[in-house]
Amino acid sequence: MYRKIMVPVDLAHLDVIEPALEKVADLARHYDAEVCYVGVTANTPGSVARTPQEYTQKLEVFAKERGEAHGQPVSTKTITSPDPIADLDDVVIKAIDEVGADLVVMPTHPPKHLDVIMPSHGGKIATHTKVSVFLVRP
Amino acid sequence: MNNPHDEKPDEPNNGSEGIPAPEGAANLIDTDYVIGQDNITASPLGVNVDLHGKVFTISSIVILFFVIITLALQDQVTPIFDVTFNFLTGNLAWFFLLAANIFVVLSVVLIFTPLGKVRIGGAEATPDFSYAGWFAMLFAAGMGIGLMFYGVSEPLTHFGTALDGTTVENGVRTDWAPLGAAVGDEQAAVSLGMAATIFHWGLHPWGIYAVVALALAIFSFNKGLPLTMRSIFYPILGERVWGWQGHVIDILAVFATLFGLATSLGIGASQATAGLGYLFGIPDNNVTMVLLIAGITAVALMSILAGVDKGVQRLSQLNMGLAFLLLGFVILVGPTLMIVTGFFENLLAYFVNLPALSNPFGREDANFSQGWTAFYWAWWISWSPFVGMFIARVSRGRTVREFLITVLLVPSTVSVLWMTAFGGTAIDQVINNGFEGVQNAVLELQLFVMLGQLPLTEITSFVGIVLVMVFFITSSDSGSLVIDSITAGGKVDAPKPQRIFWAVIEGGVAIALLLGGGLAALQTAVITTGLPFTLVLLAACYAIVKGLMSEPRSG
Numbered sequence: 001m002y003r004k005i006m007v008p009v010d011l012a013h014l015d016v017i018e019p020a021l022e023k024v025a026d027l028a029r030h031y032d033a034e035v036c037y038v039g040v041t042a043n044t045p046g047s048v049a050r051t052p053q054e055y056t057q058k059l060e061v062f063a064k065e066r067g068e069a070h071g072q073p074v075s076t077k078t079i080t081s082p083d084p085i086a087d088l089d090d091v092v093i094k095a096i097d098e099v100g101a102d103l104v105v106m107p108t109h110p111p112k113h114l115d116v117i118m119p120s121h122g123g124k125i126a127t128h129t130k131v132s133v134f135l136v137r138p
Numbered sequence: 139m140n141n142p143h144d145e146k147p148d149e150p151n152n153g154s155e156g157i158p159a160p161e162g163a164a165n166l167i168d169t170d171y172v173i174g175q176d177n178i179t180a181s182p183l184g185v186n187v188d189l190h191g192k193v194f195t196i197s198s199i200v201i202l203f204f205v206i207i208t209l210a211l212q213d214q215v216t217p218i219f220d221v222t223f224n225f226l227t228g229n230l231a232w233f234f235l236l237a238a239n240i241f242v243v244l245s246v247v248l249i250f251t252p253l254g255k256v257r258i259g260g261a262e263a264t265p266d267f268s269y270a271g272w273f274a275m276l277f278a279a280g281m282g283i284g285l286m287f288y289g290v291s292e293p294l295t296h297f298g299t300a301l302d303g304t305t306v307e308n309g310v311r312t313d314w315a316p317l318g319a320a321v322g323d324e325q326a327a328v329s330l331g332m333a334a335t336i337f338h339w340g341l342h343p344w345g346i347y348a349v350v351a352l353a354l355a356i357f358s359f360n361k362g363l364p365l366t367m368r369s370i371f372y373p374i375l376g377e378r379v380w381g382w383q384g385h386v387i388d389i390l391a392v393f394a395t396l397f398g399l400a401t402s403l404g405i406g407a408s409q410a411t412a413g414l415g416y417l418f419g420i421p422d423n424n425v426t427m428v429l430l431i432a433g434i435t436a437v438a439l440m441s442i443l444a445g446v447d448k449g450v451q452r453l454s455q456l457n458m459g460l461a462f463l464l465l466g467f468v469i470l471v472g473p474t475l476m477i478v479t480g481f482f483e484n485l486l487a488y489f490v491n492l493p494a495l496s497n498p499f500g501r502e503d504a505n506f507s508q509g510w511t512a513f514y515w516a517w518w519i520s521w522s523p524f525v526g527m528f529i530a531r532v533s534r535g536r537t538v539r540e541f542l543i544t545v546l547l548v549p550s551t552v553s554v555l556w557m558t559a560f561g562g563t564a565i566d567q568v569i570n571n572g573f574e575g576v577q578n579a580v581l582e583l584q585l586f587v588m589l590g591q592l593p594l595t596e597i598t599s600f601v602g603i604v605l606v607m608v609f610f611i612t613s614s615d616s617g618s619l620v621i622d623s624i625t626a627g628g629k630v631d632a633p634k635p636q637r638i639f640w641a642v643i644e645g646g647v648a649i650a651l652l653l654g655g656g657l658a659a660l661q662t663a664v665i666t667t668g669l670p671f672t673l674v675l676l677a678a679c680y681a682i683v684k685g686l687m688s689e690p691r692s693g
Contacts, residue, residue, distance in 0.1 A: 042630045043259065043266065043359070043534055047174035050166060050362030051260070082266045082532065083619075084631045086445020118443065118634055 002031045002132075006101035008038050008092050008121075011048045011058060020107035020136040025070035027105065027134075034073040036099045037063045040088055043080045052080045075099070089124045096129050108135040165688050166362040167372060171380050173364045177627050185635045190627035192385050197392040197625060204397070204663070205647055209654040219662040226669055231512035235498035237672045238515045242345035242496075244679050245352075245546050253683075254539030255691035259359040265535035267451060269544075272536075274454035276529045277549055279616050280347055281339065282457065282609040283406055285556050286602065290584040292338070293561025294568070294577060297331030299506075314505045317494055324569055328562075332484040333491040335561060338511065339553040340488065341546060342496070343518040346675065348545045350526025351533065353678035355541070356685040359534050364628020367391040367523055370674065373681045387674065388624050391523035394667040395624075396644060398521055399617040401661040403648035406610045407431050412582035413603040417596065428649050434607060435645030438614035442637045446532065450615050457608045464601050465559055471592050472563040473570075480558045488554065516668030519675060527623070528616045531630070538686065564588045614644055 007024050009017060028035045041048065041055040049055035056078040067074035077099055081087040096104060108122035115123070126133040178191045207215055227234075248254055257263055265272070299314045303321025306312070313319065316334040320326035353370045363369035368384035375383055407427045415422035441449035469477050501507040533541055567573040567588065579587040589598045618641040619630075625640075626632035651657045 044365045044531065044628070044630050045173055045358060045362045046629060046631060047172060047177075050173070081447075082534070082630075083446040085634055086443070086449070087447055 002027070002033045002103040004034045004036055004099065004101045005031075005103045005105055006036045006038055006096060006099055008040070008104075008106050009059070009062070011039060011055070011062065012046070016138075017107045019138060020105060021066070023134070023136055024105045025066070025072075027103070028070055028072040032072070033103070034075060035063075035066070035070070036075045036077060036101055037066070038077045038079065038092065038095050038099070040079045040081060040084050040091055042084045043082055052078060055080075089121055089128070092121070092125055093128045096125075096131055101131060103132050103134065104129065105134045105136065108137060110137055165360065165690075167357075169363070169372075169377065171377070173628050174626075176380075177629070186633040187636060188626055188629060188632040189636065190388075190625055193388045193392070193627065194625040196385070197389050197396075200389065200393055201396055201643070201647070204393075204660070205650055208656040208660055208663075209650065212654070212656050212659065216656070216659040216662075219659050219666070222666050223662045226516065226666060227508045227512040230669065231501075231508040232498040234512045234515040234519070234668070234672060235496060235507065237676060238342045238346060238519075239496050239498070240679060241349045241675060242341045242546075244682070245345045245348045245542050246341075248352075248682075248686075249539055249542045249546075252691060253686040254537065254542070256356075256360075256538045256686050256689040258355045258536050258538065258541060259534040261690050263359070263535040267447075267532055270458075271451045271455055272532055273544060273548065274458035275451055275532050275612075275616075276347075276525075276545060277552065278450075278454040278457055278609060278612045279525050279528045280549060281343065281553070282461070283402065283606065283613060285339070285461075285553070285560075286585065286606050286609065287405070287409060287581070288339075289556055289560035290564045290576060290588045291581055293331055293335045293557055294564050294584070295331075296334040297327050297561075297565050297568075298577065300330045300334075301327040311502060311504060314509065315503065316506045316510075317491065317503055328565055328569075329483065329487040330491065331565070332480070332557065332561065333487040334495065334506070334510075335557050336484060336488045336554050337492065337495045338514045339557060340550040342515065344546045344549050346515070346518045346522050347525045347529060348542055349675050349678050349682065350522040351529035351545060352538065352541060353682050353685070354527055354530035355533050356682060356689070358530065358628075360689055361685060365527065365531065365630060366624045366628040367527070367674065369628070370678045370681050373684045374677055390667060390670060391527075392621055392624050394520045394664055394671065395524040395617055395621050396640070396647065397660050397664045398524060399613060399644050400647040400651065401657050401664060403431055403434070403610060403614065403644060404652045404657045405661075406606055407434070407648070407652070409582040410603050410606045410610075412580070413586050413599060413606070416583055416586050417599050417603065424653060427652055430607075431645050431648050431652070434610050435614060435641060438611045438618070438641050438645075439638055441611060441615045442618055442641055443634065446619065450612055450619075453608055453612050453615070457605060457612065460601055460605055460608070464598060464605065465556060467594075467598060468559045468563055468589075468592070471594075472559065473566045476566055477559050477562050480562045481555055484558050484562075485554055513665070516665045516672075519668040519671045520664050520666075522671060522675065524617055524620050527620045531619075531623075560585070560588065563592075567591055614641055617644065 005028055039059045043052055049058055059076045059078055063074040063076045079091045081091055106122050108120050122135040176190055177188055179188045296316055300320045303319045304311055304313050316330055320330050357363045357369040358365040363372055366388050368379045368387045371379045407430045410430055411422050411426045414420040420426055441453055564576045576584050576587045585602055586599045589595050618637045621640045622637045623630050
């Protein structure tokens with residue numbers, strides 16, 4: 001039913017997204033789908049990588065490891081932004097069409113009052129795309 | 139496996155996507171330091187934070203300390219700040235003047251050397267912002283607000299003092315005229331007054347900004363060091379920049395940026411309030427000012443949440459458009475011919491007087507060179523961590539040559555045009571119409587009184603007030619981004635609440651100082667940070683040359 005699952009990942013906080021990644025692996029095996037790991041990074045040096053190229057390499061290594069673990073085909077996409085915190089939703093929404101995904105799986109937090117000012121990324125993305133979005137709560 | 143080919147490599151407007159394919163060899167500095175390694179991550183009350191423990195904590199304490207002593211012991215601290223400041227400008231004026239000349243010469247020379255071919259972010263990097271967006275942002279951060287405030291008053295002041303000639307008491311010149319003045323000669327006084335003004339708003343301030351911004355951009359984007367002030371010192375201090383020496387530099391940068399913004403916010407609020415009172419009769423009092431600061435901060439918060447691309451960039455472009463409309467209006471409706479010919483005459487006068495005005499030694503016009511020039515240089519330099527860091531952040535993908543032309547030459551030219559139009563019109567009103575209203579008005583109102591002599595004054599004055607306010611929104615916004623990234627150890631992707639925190643603190647400090655008094659005192663304190671930062675900038679010159687020498691040059 002789903003052919004390509006897109007998973008936005010934050011390489012700096014893998015522990016937070018690990019539960020969602022397990023579900024991705026299950027879904028990918030169930031539908032025999034490809035998994036596309038998408039990373040958004042600042043173009044300034046950060047904690048994960050000091051250049052966008054280095055980030056891409058790390059993301060590829062990460063995807064390859066995951067692919068070997070769950071056995072489904074993988075791909076990656078690195079997106080650089082001058083202000084990743086603010087641009088995250090927009091670039092991820094854009095990436096859905098660019099990679100041709102038909103399902104997005106991403107971790108999110110439970111709803112809270114602060115969402116009025118700063119909506120959750122998952123919620124924002126779900127309201128701005130036609131593909132199915134699976135928000136995984138902790 | 140990966141698909142880096144699905145992006146369009148040459149799309150300069152595209153702010154937010156596309157991994158710029160292999161970027162060529164940018165020579166990363168080999169360090170074991172991991173960005174964010176000294177950071178504290180926690181989530182108090184459900185709000186995530188990611189901060190550099192020492193820099194954030196000490197900066198916050200120092201800021202709190204200064205606000206409290208300035209409020210509580212105003213009468214005691216004001217003289218201390220004043221004495222320190224007068225010592226600096228009086229005895230070290232030569233140092234500021236000499237250093238600023240070095241920055242300009244380095245920036246100009248780099249344009250013409252092969253080092254100008256180095257690209258910020260590596261040989262294949264592509265710009266994150268369009269030319270228009272980029273220029274609008276660096277101009278808004280650099281001096282937008284200053285031009286609104288001093289565009290009318292400064293040319294008029296220098297014209298007046300130059301015309302009055304020199305006065306000597308006990309062998310010491312007591313007048314404030316630039317150079318040898320131009321007693322009784324109106325035309326010569328206009329030339330000299332304009333040259334002196336342009337000198338303070340032209341190549342030198344932009345040279346100061348360019349040096350800081352270029353050093354930060356090279357060491358961050360090409361060398362892979364965090365985007366904080368301390369990275370400039372890597373060629374000198376090596377791995378020690380991650381220790382207390384680096385902390386001190388970063389804390390100083392936070393201090394200068396926050397108090398610079400807070401004092402400017404206070405001063406800007408007083409101009410906007412005065413303008414609103416002049417135009418609409420809104421009471422010019424503290425309540426209005428506090429509401430204005432709160433309003434400006436609230437809009438800045440929205441802009442911060444929207445990010446650099448959709449927040450600062452859009453507002454800066456809006457303001458750029460408005461500023462040019464106002465400039466075009468003054469040129470067309472004011473003394474058009476005089477402004478057009480004046481532009482070239484003033485440019486010429488600037489270059490003719492430049493050697494004498496920038497001479498650091500043996501100056502006869504001590505009041506002018508110390509009280510005006512050295513003051514300005516210290517002021518620009520104390521602003522340079524903020525403006526420089528912000529310019530650096532939005533300049534990735536430009537070549538050094540392109541960068542210097544856009545950061546140095548283009549804004550300087552705009553300054554010449556702006557000063558000629560606004561100052562020239564005010565001077566024209568004095569000389570040809572005998573209207574002395576502008577000269578007699580308080581500083582905050584001079585722009586509006588000048589516009590009052592032109593048609594459509596309600597509309598133009600209103601545009602003027604909007605410009606002042608939007609420039610403050612962009613300053614508050616970009617300032618919060620800068621402070622947040624310094625206090626997060628160079629991370630630009632720290633959680634959003636931190637940016638909000640700093641924007642609120644800026645507004646809060648501005649309101650506290652406005653109500654409690656002490657804005658002027660703190661501005662003095664901020665400008666004294668110009669001295670240590672002059673040393674930082676001199677280090678930056680060395681770092682730029684050293685850094686650029688080891689970079690590949692693009693065609």
